[in-house]
Amino acid sequence: MDWQSGLTGFKSYLRLERSLSANTIEAYLHDVDKLQQFFISKAVKKELKTISSNDLKDFLVWVNELGMLPPTQARVLSGLKAFFKYLVLENIISIDPSALLESPKTSRKLPDTLNILEINSMIEAIDLSKPEGMRNKAMLEILYGCGLRVSELTGLKISNLYLDIDFIKILGKGNKERLVPIGSDAIKFLRLFIDDIRIHIAVKPGKEDFVFLNKRGNPISRVMVFLIIKDLAEKAGIKKNISPHTFRHSFATHLIEGGADLRAVQEMLGHESITTTEIYTHLDRDYLRETIIQFHPRS
Template identity: 70%
Template sequence: MWQSYIKGFRSYLKLERSLSANSVDAYLSDIEKLVQYFQSINYSPNLNEISRADLKAFISWLNDLGMLASTQARVISGLKAFFTYLILEEVVENNPMALIEAPKLSRRLPDTLNIIEINQLIDAIDASKPEGMRNKAILEVLYGCGLRVTELTELKISNLFPQIEFIKVIGKGNKERLVPIGSVALKLLDLYMNQVRVHMTIKKGNEDFIFLNRFGAKLSRISIFNLIKSLAITTGIKKTISPHTLRHSFATHLIEGGADLRAVQEMLGHSSITTTEIYTHIDRDYLREVITQFHPRS
């Protein structure tokens, strides 16, 4: 169903919107869900026959399946992009997604670690082992620069600028940004690269990637997830944490320390400041505690 248009949409996302492979797959998965819905009701409409009522029935179907509101919102966003593409290509004249609204989402506050817990994670790594030196550098860079896990695995030697204490990061949609890197993270990177990495046999094509596995290839995302989970178990931290927790903690600690929200937005690579504003919840909680504890009318 509509395979040639879906193929064209894939090319549009990759070439014109410069989205990553993961993002493109997510968009195509959203369209596939709509295809599955029409198949379930034995209906095979042409694209220009799909109505707003059809799409509202599809969203109700998703809800009946028990799909989370956040996932429904993502599917709706994907379909909006698809029909926008079809309008641009003059495949359809009217956009049936135009008046479809995503379900209202309750904003889930991210888990964070305090500085003691972060130090516990780093201290739990055995630096006497080659992978230990690498892992300490990984945690320091994740927390010290607020990187996404993919940004870390894609980090390259050619994007390190230690003289000015900055790194160049390739974020979502291949957007580049410069992020400051602290002296502690730089020191551990230097130790790893000059005492461990320099002695490794590096697989062809991986020469520029900083973090390598024992086979000399670029480290995978799942390796970083497993590392963080293992350290949480070792240190007895009961929170549900992942590499992204260190990014959340980076942002939260900056905001708590009085950092400008726009500066934090720039360092995180958020396209919208409303995404960054979620980290101000810590300050609000603290202020609420102060009022409760010290105000005579509280």
């Protein structure tokens, strides 16, 4: 089997059998393309069946010399491992050359979090005299109140709102659905936006089910949400590096600091593995000190 046939089959496997999103599939295919570029740069013609673990080790040295950071190297290796796993499953190769390769060590860099005063100050900085003000307020309330990814926020559908029972249905990574509780404040401002503001927007055909729209009637983009949040952080005088994910991170951190069960937080965030959720268990020194003083018998 040649490279093109292997990539075509791999793409179908990722879409049909692993149900991955289009963006993830594209990233995996791009990872395999990097391996092809490596062989081309070395003027070596390699068939899929002849790739060895030493070839892959040389490839990792090559991408490191190109200046690729360890987290990116780890992600590329993950894509290649998925590719060779597919080749083994299809009996195209008998031995997986990537099986014994280890990902480069990566440090977990935690994003900034916002405390409740900072979150309130950003929400209060929204100009509600403008039509988009109520939309932006509802978006921030949901980002923080439900811990959504920005793609989950922009893709939120009216048909997936179950506000009478305080839940919304989210389509997360890998097209996996989950139900997430939504608080009273978020419900209040979401209803105000839908009932009083959104009804006056001329929605583009086919986009009627999307909750959050721009002025032209299309679903709001992830870039626009990012820019709105950057602008509000500046107006609130917050100097931290803020993004939509900051609200998701703050949501999880505040829940865990308040004593929430890690498994429950994992479910709400839509994490496949609890080890991913554990990144949110970082707690500041003051909180740890207060916990020791309050609960340790010798304090």
